[in-house]
Every structure is written in C-alpha cells, then in structure tokens.
Amino acid sequence: MLLLIDGVSRTYTDAHSTVHAVDDVSLQIAAGEFVAVQGASGSGKSTLLLMAGGLLKPDSGQVQVDGQDPYGLKPDARADFRAQNIGFVFQQFHLVPYLSVLENVLAPAMAVPGTEAETRDRALQLIERFGLSDRQQHVPAKLSSGERQRTAMARALLNQPKLILADEPTGNLDHDNADTLLGYLADFAADGGAVLLVTHDDRAVACAQRVVHLQNGRIDQAVASSA
Amino acid sequence: MTVWRLAIREIRHRKLSFLMGVISVTTAVACLVGAKTLLRADRVITDHLMQAKQSEVETAIAAKEESVKQAGAELEDAMRKHMKGLGFNILILPEEQSRSEMLLNGMSATMPESYVDKLGQSKIVTINHLLPSVSQRVQWPEHDREVMLIGTRGEVPIQHRGLKKPLLEEVAEGKMVVGYEIQKELELKVGDTVTFREHDFTISEVHPERGSTDDVTVWINLGQAQEMLGMQNLINAILALECDCAGDRISAIRAEIEGILPGTQVVEKFSQALARAEARAKAKETAESALAREKESSQAMLVREEQGRQHLEQQHAGFAAVLVPLVLVGSAVTIFLLALTNARQRTEEIGILRAVGLQARQIILVFLSKAAAIGIMGGLLGIGLGYCVGWSLGGLSSNQLDWQLLFATGDLLTTIISAPILALALSGIASWLPALMAAQKDPAVVLQGG
Incomplete structure (x- = not known):
C-alpha cells in the first residue's frame, strides 16, 4: 500500500472552542490509484491531506507512505522524505513569485541531491510536456491561471514522487484547464503513482477511481468509481 | 537551482x-x-x-x-674701533712702578724691551696688539714748555695668532705725532718740521682733542726716544689693545701675563673700555x-x-x-x-x-x-x-x-x-x-x- 492512513484524528483548540477537524479517519491508497476526497468546506479535507503529506502530525492514528511513517523521522529527514516521495499541488498554486517557470519547477531540486544538468533536463521535459516551453522564463505574475497550475504540477513531478497530494487544484481554473490538469493527474496514476485529490469539484471526482466523502471530519461513505 | x-x-x-x-x-x-x-x-x-x-x-x-650673532659681531667691531679711539685697554708695568707716582708724575720704573718680544712669542690668548713704549714728562726746551714724550715702535705681533691688521702704525724715525693742545699752541700742522731736544722731526699726524694727557703728548719713534732719554733697550710699559677683558676676565689676564712676565703688573687702562666691554657682554647677555x-x-x-x-x-x-x-x-x-x-x-x-x-x-x-x-x-x-x-x-x-x-x-x-x-x-x-x-x-x- 502506498499511502496508509489509519485512524488519524486532529483537533484544533483555541481559547474559545475545540474543533475536531479530522476524527478517526482511515484510508488506503495503492500505487496506480487515483482517490478523491470530497466534502464541504470545513469538513477536514485539507487537514487530512496535510497529515498524509507529512506536514501536520495527527493527534492520534498513523500515517505511512510507501511503508514508512514520516512522523517517526526527525524534521530534516522528514523534509527529505517529503521531497523524494510526495508532490503537492494547491488551489492557490503557491509559486515563488520572483522565480521563472523553469526556476519554480526546479525549486524542489534544492532539497534532493542530484546533478544539476540531469535535473534541469527533467525540468525542461516537464515544461515541454505541460506546454510551457515558450513561458519558461516568465514569472508567475505573467502567466495565466492554467499556466500557473501546470507549472505547479510540473514542480510536483520534478523529483519523481510516488504520491501526489492535490488540494482543490481545479478551484481557480476554467473548464479546459481543469480538464487538462485532471488528465495529468490521471496519467500520473496510470503510470504507477498514487493520487489523493481533495476537492468539491464534481468533474474532479469524476476522474477519480475512488471517492471518499468527508463530513465533519469523518468519512461518510466511500464510493468507487471508474476514471 | x-x-x-x-x-x-x-x-x-x-x-x-x-x-x-x-x-x-x-x-x-x-x-x-x-x-x-x-x-x-x-x-x-x-x-x-x-x-x-x-x-x-x-x-x-x-x-x-644669526641676527644676534651678527649684531654681536658688529658690536665687537664697533667696540674694536671705539677701543682704538680710547687708547689702551690694559697696561703692563714693571712691578715696582707705583701707580700713584705714575698718575702724579708719569712712569719712572723700567723693564727690558725684550719683554714685549717674549710676550709676542708666547702662547698668550687673552690680549692682542702689543705696543711697547717709553714715556716721560720732559721739557721741550725749544718751546719752553713741558710735554709728555712717548716713544713707540708700533705694534709687536703675537706670533701664534698670525698677522693681524695693526691698530696703530709705527711712528717712523724722524716723525712726530702731536696732541691737540701742542698743535694748537704751536700752530703745527702735518708736514711742519720742528726741533725737539735738538732733533728735527716732521709732523706726521695731529690728533684731535681727546680731553686727556694725549692732548699734551708727543709721540716719536721708540728707538729715538730711548736714546733721547738714555733708556736704551728699556721700556716703561707695554700697552695691550683689544684685550679680552670683559667682566672678571681681567684676573685671568693678570694671571696669564704674570706667568709669562714675572715681575710685572697689569693695570686696567681707561675704565670706559671696561665699561664698553661690560656693556658689550651685557648686551650679549640681554640678547641671549x-x-x-x-x-x-x-x-x-x-x-x-x-x-x-x-x-x-x-x-x-x-x-x-x-x-x-x-x-x-x-x-x-x-x-x-x-x-x-x-x-x-x-x-x-x-x-x-x-x-x-x-x-x-x-x-x-x-x-x-x-x-x-x-x-x-x-x-x-x-x-x-x-x-x-x-x-x-x-x-x-x-x-x-x-x-x-x-x-x-x-x-x-x-x-x-x-x-x-x-x-x-x-x-x-x-x-x-x-x-x-x-x-x-x-x-x-x-x-x-x-
């Protein structure tokens, strides 16, 4: 199993209230599987995704990526683990504003050892694959939303991760660009990767092989569907 | 990246x-x-x-x-000239010469003329310009009057110093230098011929008024004077001009001269000279x-x-x-x-x-x-x-x-x-x-x- 989430819970507490963002959720994703997590805003989708990505330690329960618990690692080792195994795609793209498309794609390379030429070649291949060759020297401010998200997608794939975690990746895209992005994610899964997509976009759900519904931090129902 | x-x-x-x-x-x-x-x-x-x-x-x-040095040199030069005008600075006399008698009647004691040569050949450093002389108050019978007769041979060089320009020229044989009063009374002028104690002399120089015994003095050649006075090879005094006699240096001069010429005494000649020397020293001291x-x-x-x-x-x-x-x-x-x-x-x-x-x-x-x-x-x-x-x-x-x-x-x-x-x-x-x-x-x- 590439991603194993076993009974994880996460509670946010402040002075006035306690929110059970994720409550005893378990989920398994195998290599080559594209899973969508659907739910309303505040249902705990993003929290679940961050816990799966080694970015937010659950209060209880366990996460394993490719058989390893990222939270059992020290922070620097966990960062390395994340760089080598997980790619992230966000609704807000989260591109570095002063870096060009090529440099943004290359940013994760700073976290892993490798020859610069090899990494650069891979980045250029991804840029070409995502139709950004003529924009590779442009900064994000000069890109369309679709181009930005494709840049983010290329960045997520640079270190050849086993798992992609996508948080509302189509939220700021038009119909065509959303379809294109979902196609890339499906291709990634088809090539043996695993995709966990958090969304409330029905088109995205339609691309997933399996859909998990999250409500008030708990899995409401799980429905498998073909891509 | x-x-x-x-x-x-x-x-x-x-x-x-x-x-x-x-x-x-x-x-x-x-x-x-x-x-x-x-x-x-x-x-x-x-x-x-x-x-x-x-x-x-x-x-x-x-x-x-440099200015002080220059002024000092100029002052020294001026003093040299003043001292020449004033006459002798120190007087070397035979030890037995009474000063009272000298002042009242002139000099009577004598010493050998060779003393001046001895002094000239010595290594003396405190005096310059040696002038041996005989002097005596004598009668000028041709004019029925008394005069002070001084015989001088001119300046005797101090050999170890090298030759210096003499302050006073020798009075040549047959020449006479006369003081102001004598010239005035006898109406003499340079070039006149006079007879003095049966010897003829030509007036070579007439001194202006000095207000001292110089005014009643006649200067002739030392040898002639010695012969005239029966004092061959004797002198009464050695006059030293431009002696280095500032301040208490007079005692040093006395000691040096008495070392070379025992049996002599040193007398300060003309207090003006000393005053001038002291003034010069004082001026130098003031400048310094x-x-x-x-x-x-x-x-x-x-x-x-x-x-x-x-x-x-x-x-x-x-x-x-x-x-x-x-x-x-x-x-x-x-x-x-x-x-x-x-x-x-x-x-x-x-x-x-x-x-x-x-x-x-x-x-x-x-x-x-x-x-x-x-x-x-x-x-x-x-x-x-x-x-x-x-x-x-x-x-x-x-x-x-x-x-x-x-x-x-x-x-x-x-x-x-x-x-x-x-x-x-x-x-x-x-x-x-x-x-x-x-x-x-x-x-x-x-x-x-x-």
Whole structure:
C-alpha cells in the first residue's frame, strides 16, 4: 500500500472552542490509484491531506507512505522524505513569485541531491510536456491561471514522487484547464503513482477511481468509481 | 537551482527592501570608517602643523640667533674701533712702578724691551696688539714748555695668532705725532718740521682733542726716544689693545701675563673700555636672554597649539565614540526590522519551499545569503563613502597632504579591512533571528492559510 492512513484524528483548540477537524479517519491508497476526497468546506479535507503529506502530525492514528511513517523521522529527514516521495499541488498554486517557470519547477531540486544538468533536463521535459516551453522564463505574475497550475504540477513531478497530494487544484481554473490538469493527474496514476485529490469539484471526482466523502471530519461513505 | 540563486532572485524582486538594508549597512560602515578617517586625518594634520610650526620656530630662532650673532659681531667691531679711539685697554708695568707716582708724575720704573718680544712669542690668548713704549714728562726746551714724550715702535705681533691688521702704525724715525693742545699752541700742522731736544722731526699726524694727557703728548719713534732719554733697550710699559677683558676676565689676564712676565703688573687702562666691554657682554647677555625668552615663548606657543589640536581630536573622538555605536545599533535594528518584514512577506514562499522538502537550515541560508549580500555591498559602499566623507571633512586636501599619510600607522587600513567583516556580522546577526523565525514557520499553517 502506498499511502496508509489509519485512524488519524486532529483537533484544533483555541481559547474559545475545540474543533475536531479530522476524527478517526482511515484510508488506503495503492500505487496506480487515483482517490478523491470530497466534502464541504470545513469538513477536514485539507487537514487530512496535510497529515498524509507529512506536514501536520495527527493527534492520534498513523500515517505511512510507501511503508514508512514520516512522523517517526526527525524534521530534516522528514523534509527529505517529503521531497523524494510526495508532490503537492494547491488551489492557490503557491509559486515563488520572483522565480521563472523553469526556476519554480526546479525549486524542489534544492532539497534532493542530484546533478544539476540531469535535473534541469527533467525540468525542461516537464515544461515541454505541460506546454510551457515558450513561458519558461516568465514569472508567475505573467502567466495565466492554467499556466500557473501546470507549472505547479510540473514542480510536483520534478523529483519523481510516488504520491501526489492535490488540494482543490481545479478551484481557480476554467473548464479546459481543469480538464487538462485532471488528465495529468490521471496519467500520473496510470503510470504507477498514487493520487489523493481533495476537492468539491464534481468533474474532479469524476476522474477519480475512488471517492471518499468527508463530513465533519469523518468519512461518510466511500464510493468507487471508474476514471 | 541553488539557495544563493534563490536569494539573488529575491533581491532583484524586492529591490527596495534590499536597498534599504544596504543603505543601513552603508551608513553604519561609513560612519565607522568616516570617523576613523577623520580621527586619523586629525592626527596627520596635527603632526603636520606641529612639524611646520616647529620648523617655522626653529627657522625664526636660527634667524634670530644669526641676527644676534651678527649684531654681536658688529658690536665687537664697533667696540674694536671705539677701543682704538680710547687708547689702551690694559697696561703692563714693571712691578715696582707705583701707580700713584705714575698718575702724579708719569712712569719712572723700567723693564727690558725684550719683554714685549717674549710676550709676542708666547702662547698668550687673552690680549692682542702689543705696543711697547717709553714715556716721560720732559721739557721741550725749544718751546719752553713741558710735554709728555712717548716713544713707540708700533705694534709687536703675537706670533701664534698670525698677522693681524695693526691698530696703530709705527711712528717712523724722524716723525712726530702731536696732541691737540701742542698743535694748537704751536700752530703745527702735518708736514711742519720742528726741533725737539735738538732733533728735527716732521709732523706726521695731529690728533684731535681727546680731553686727556694725549692732548699734551708727543709721540716719536721708540728707538729715538730711548736714546733721547738714555733708556736704551728699556721700556716703561707695554700697552695691550683689544684685550679680552670683559667682566672678571681681567684676573685671568693678570694671571696669564704674570706667568709669562714675572715681575710685572697689569693695570686696567681707561675704565670706559671696561665699561664698553661690560656693556658689550651685557648686551650679549640681554640678547641671549631675549633669545631664550623667544625660544620659551615659541615652545609655549607650540605646546598651546598642540593642546588645541588635541582638544579638537578629543572632541572628534568623543563625538565618534557616541555616534558610531548609536549608528551601528540603529542600523542593526533597521536590518532586523527589514529582515523581519521580509520574513513575513515571504511566509507563503517559505511554506511551499518547506512543503517541497527544503530543510530549516536551507531556509535560514536563504535569509543569511541575502544578509551576506547586503553586508558585502553595504560594507564596500560604506568604506568608500566613509573614506570620502572622512577625507573631505578631515581637511587633508586643504593642507596639501598626501592621502598615503592616512595609512602610515596601519590603524585605518585595519579598520577598512575589517569593515566588510563587521558589515557581514552586523547584517548576519541582525538577520539571524528573523531567519530563524522564518525557518520555524509551520508549512501546514501557511498552506492552510493560503
């Protein structure tokens, strides 16, 4: 199993209230599987995704990526683990504003050892694959939303991760660009990767092989569907 | 992609923030280097001014010394002439010559004429111009009157001194020099022939009125006088002109002469001469005293000047001691706030970089790389600016001084070399905490916020 989430819970507490963002959720994703997590805003989708990505330690329960618990690692080792195994795609793209498309794609390379030429070649291949060759020297401010998200997608794939975690990746895209992005994610899964997509976009759900519904931090129902 | 490249891209993206950081470091370093340059320029100018003034004073003193020396020489020359006019300075007499009798009736005791040759051949140093003479109050029967007869052979050279121009010429045989009263009474003039005790003489010189026994004196050749008076090879006195008899030196002269010519006595001749010598000594003493006072005054002026410069240097040093730390602290605070603001501005970027796997130390390195760039650029600019400001305020150019003098002691060079290190440290330390805070940002919080 590439991603194993076993009974994880996460509670946010402040002075006035306690929110059970994720409550005893378990989920398994195998290599080559594209899973969508659907739910309303505040249902705990993003929290679940961050816990799966080694970015937010659950209060209880366990996460394993490719058989390893990222939270059992020290922070620097966990960062390395994340760089080598997980790619992230966000609704807000989260591109570095002063870096060009090529440099943004290359940013994760700073976290892993490798020859610069090899990494650069891979980045250029991804840029070409995502139709950004003529924009590779442009900064994000000069890109369309679709181009930005494709840049983010290329960045997520640079270190050849086993798992992609996508948080509302189509939220700021038009119909065509959303379809294109979902196609890339499906291709990634088809090539043996695993995709966990958090969304409330029905088109995205339609691309997933399996859909998990999250409500008030708990899995409401799980429905498998073909891509 | 490297951390350094990321830092460079960010600098280019947020130029104003970088520029403000550079300005802060530049200000701090410029302040430090400027203060050091100014203080060093102060010292160089002080040294230069003091050397110039010292040289000026020494030149003035040397000129005054030369002037005093020249005045002394002129005075001595004048005294020489005065003494010639006044007559003899000291009189060497036979020991048995009574002074009372000499003053009342003229000289009666005699000594060998060879004494003067003995004196001339000696190594005597205290007297000059020896004139042996015989003198006697005698009757001038041809004119039925008394005169003072002086026989002189002219000046006997002191051999070890070499030849000097004689003060008095020898009275040649057959010639006569007459005093004022005699010339007046007998209506004589140069070239007249007179008979004196059955010998004919031609008047060779007539003295003007002197108000002394010279006015009733006739001078003839020593040999003729000795023969006339029956005093062959004898003399009554040796007159010494221009003796070195200032102050208490008379006792030294006496001791020296009595050592060479035992059985003689030395008498001061004409108190005016001594007074003149004393006046000369006094004048010399006064001049030397004035010169000494001038030197003291000049030295005091130099000390005052140096104290004034030191006061100015202390003021500058005191001002720098307050200003430089204040500016350094101010710059550090500014850089800290800029770095803090920068860290806040970069929250999203830090979050995503952390998410894609950058370690905390790499995030810190991104910030410190920028701090290093600020430090290096600000340090270099600060050195240039500080040096220029220090140079222009220091006033070296207006004193036409070489800039290399600033580096003569190595202090300023050390400051300039260490300034970039200081700039790096300033920028790095001030940026350290914001960098640490940025590195500790929880990417989950950042990404959830986004």
